[in-house]
Amino acid sequence: MTDHSRRQVTLDEVAERAGVSRSAASRVINNAPHVSKAKREAVQRAVTDLGYVPNATARALATQQVGAVVLAISSDNPQVFADPFFAEVAVGVNSVLEETELELILQLATSSRGQTRLEQLLRTRQADGVMLMSMHGDDPLAQLAEKSDVPVVFGGTPTNFEPQYYVDADNRGGARLATEHLVATGRRRIATITGRMDESAGTARYKGYQEALAVAGLDAGRVVYGDFSEEGGGQAMEQLLAEHPDLDAVFVASDQMAIGAMRVLKLAGKTIPGDVAVVGFNDVALARHTEPPLTTVAQPIQSLGREMARMLLALIAGESPTPLILPTRLVQRASS
Amino acid sequence: MTDHSRRQVTLDEVAERAGVSRSAASRVINNAPHVSKAKREAVQRAVTDLGYVPNATARALATQQVGAVVLAISSDNPQVFADPFFAEVAVGVNSVLEETELELILQLATSSRGQTRLEQLLRTRQADGVMLMSMHGDDPLAQLAEKSDVPVVFGGTPTNFEPQYYVDADNRGGARLATEHLVATGRRRIATITGRMDESAGTARYKGYQEALAVAGLDAGRVVYGDFSEEGGGQAMEQLLAEHPDLDAVFVASDQMAIGAMRVLKLAGKTIPGDVAVVGFNDVALARHTEPPLTTVAQPIQSLGREMARMLLALIAGESPTPLILPTRLVQRASS
DNA sequence: GAAGAAACTGGGAGCGCTTCCAGCAGACGG
DNA sequence: CCGTCTGCTGGAAGCGCTCCCAGTTTCTTC
Incomplete structure (x- = not known):
């Protein structure tokens, strides 16, 4: 005993x-x-x-190593983490950290208090490393993180600069894939609803769309800017329909928005995919259950978490890992 | 500067x-x-x-207080946390912790390594408190936690004993609500697909179903045991249809299962809610988007997290809070 | 104006662990 | 038999902070 x-x-x-x-x-x-x-x-x-x-505390004091790393989500929206996306990232992160002695501290830097805490953390080495998912454009925290003493790896890339260490999904490639798929299935008047253009995921997906159309020699002028929300997707679709009634397909930069868009399309009496094909992005659980099931671009979310953790571990070990871009793939369903 | x-x-x-x-x-x-x-x-x-x-570490060593609490999920399934449910709990927890100086450590005790870590944590006070969501029946960790020196609050209740401090959703009341609703809308041959019976959420919901039918004087014998998964829900529905072809309603103990069940019902040529009404449980985001939209029981998930954190804080402060049971409510949609 | 209370002040002893370093013993070759 | 090496040992000095305590100062009050 x-x-x-x-x-x-x-x-x-x-x-x-x-x-x-x-x-x-x-x-x-x-x-x-x-x-x-x-x-x-x-x-x-x-x-x-x-x-x-x-006693971990005493050991930490003696060795000057905290024995913990932080997964930080910086966002202006307190609810972001409710997005299953982050939960999955966390699962991935956890799976590799579990092999080590490191604790995982969750830091949702959504209020100003949270921001301050994260800031102090970056300044004063209260953790051995941090994984930062910065969700809005020119987050000052991102800049701070980049020049911090403590090892930082980014999840996704900020819009205003390219961090030294990051792992991201191939948003551009995925968007291109999606758009090429629409072209390949005979669509010619392909519109897009973009994501927030102050997030790199938003801009990258838009670029992918443009590229694919350029290669195909098609017009990439049917664009409305969205905000990643379901409601925003609906509104964007209305605007698209008003401005470009001839469209025969739409690449939507997120599944949430695609769901809103499909609702509007149906209300407008359009059939999917008959009149207009719809492709989303993310492959959330919902996508399988829409009417019709949504064609979308899947990204390996857990891998993203896993790779972030691995990269951080490497960094802590004194290595210099290279940034990683994870592949995305098209999941074909009935909406296209 | x-x-x-x-x-x-x-x-x-x-x-x-x-x-x-x-x-x-x-x-x-x-x-x-x-x-x-x-x-x-x-x-x-x-x-x-x-x-x-x-320096938080030095302070911790001097004061004998770690300055961190743990949110632990003990489960045999590494993917549980991918369930949006936990992400929401985490958001709730975070929202109250953000007001304090405490860090939030996430401990997914899914592998045996994770289990061991959680165990040591409970034995050696490496955290100021822990919130434990124990997901399978007779988790030995739950017992250990209950007699640990460190303050522990449970999220949900284990099946084999009632912990001293916990917050739970009113699963039984919610199930009763759902079943009563089916009775009130004229259904008389009401079946149920239960959840895992080694989780208290499973047994409590089953009890609520039984109670409601007993009160109404109806037969509560149309039962199949499920496992909370979508696939399991489908299989259970098939069995139900085979054994009780006369059923006119089914209370399903989770939305995931309800989705599987609805798929099977449609395949069997039944109309929803015409031939059979369906009610789920949890009100996941998906429920709004099924065909038809799913009537379900909503529980205040973020509140659950918030209240767990509050209770833990109280415990740490030396108070003796009383267990809390959070209300559930019926969300009526088109499937019933 | 003296005695006692009240408020401040800094020295120093930890909290539990790591790690440098000087000291030693035994092994080995010449 | 002595000098040199190698590998073990434990003493002691921290890591940065809190907090007790004894000493000092300042303020009351009669």
Whole structure:
């Protein structure tokens, strides 16, 4: 049985019980060299007898390493994290951190208090590293992070500069894929509803759309700017329909918006995909269940989290990993 | 401008610059009494001049308080957290923690490594408190948590005992609401697809169903046991249809399962709600978008997170909060 | 104006762990 | 048998902060 006394078991007690010095005990805990086999075993026995677990705080103070990394979401919207997207990122991050001794601290920097905290964190090394998903355009935190002492890897890229270490999804390539697919299936008057243009995901997807149409020699002028929300998607579709009644397809920069857009299309009496084909982006769970099921671009969200964590680990280990762009792929369903 | 030198600014430096002792400086940092106004101001000036931020680790070691609480999800399925449910809980938790100085550590205890870590945490006070959402039946961790030294609040209740501190949704009441609604709309042969019976959410919802039918004097024998998954819901529905072809309504213990069930119903040529009414549970985002939109029971997920955090804070403050059961409510849509 | 209370002040002892370093013992070759 | 190496040991100095305590100053009050 392990000890259940209230007080914590300390290294000193272990050392005493094993009949060695604290230094020696410490060495075997961290299995460092310079300990004879006999003492090593004595200490190990004492550890299990006493149920000793090192005090992480004391260790952190002594080693100047916190033993924790932060997953930070910087956004002006407190609800962002409610997006399943982040939950999946977190799962990915967790899966690789689980192999290490590092804790995962979640920092939703949505209020100004949260922002301040993240800021202090970046300035004063209260964590061994941070993964930053910055969700709005010219987030000052992103700049701060980039020149911070603590290792930072970005999830997605800020709009105003390219960070040194990041992992992102191939938004541009995905958008291109989607648009090419529309071209390949015979559409010629292809519109787009973009995402927020102050997020790189928004601009990159728009670029992909433009590229694909340029290559095909088609007109890329049927554009309305959206905001990634379902409602915004609906409004954008109305505007599109008003300005370009001849469109026969629309590439929508997110599934949420695509859902709003489809609602408007149906209301306008258009059939999908008969009159107009619709393609979304993200492949959220919902996409499989719309009427008709939504063709969309899937990105490997958990991988994104996993790779961010791996990259951070590499950074902490003193390596210099190269940025990573994760592939996206087209998931073909009935809406196109 | 704040200082940008590599080394951390320490309290000693602040004290020196302000011309006071370290003790005095410490007192003003923690705004404790017994400091003259002059010194207080001198220290404050030094703090801003130097850009001093207290070292959380050192403080933790000195005060024996970690400054962090853990949100732990114990489950045998690594993907649980991908469920939007937890993301929302996390948002709620974060919203109240943001008002405090506490960090939020996320601990997905899914692998055995994660389990071990959580276990050590409970045994050795490496956090000031933990919120535990235990997702499968007789999780040994739940027992361990209950008798741990560190404050623990449960999210949901384990099946095999009632913890001292918990917040849960009124699963039973919600199920009853849903079933009563079916009765009230004229259904008489009401079946149910239950959730996993090794989770309290599963058993409680089943009980609510039984109660409502007992009160109405109707037969509660049309039961198939499900597993909360979409696929499982479909299979359960097939079985239900085979065994009780006369059913005119089904209360399904989760939206995911309800979606699977509806698919099967349609395949069987049944109209919804014409031939059979369907009610789900949870009100996930998807529920609004099914064909037809799903009537379901909503639970206040973010509140759940918020209340867990509040309760934990109270516990840490030495109070003895009482368990909390959060109301659920019926969201009526077209499937019933 | 003296005695006692009240408010401030800084020294110093930790919190539990890591790590440098000087000291030692045993092994080995000459 | 002595000098040199190698590998073990434990003492001690921190890591940066809190907080107790004894000493000092200032303020009351009669």
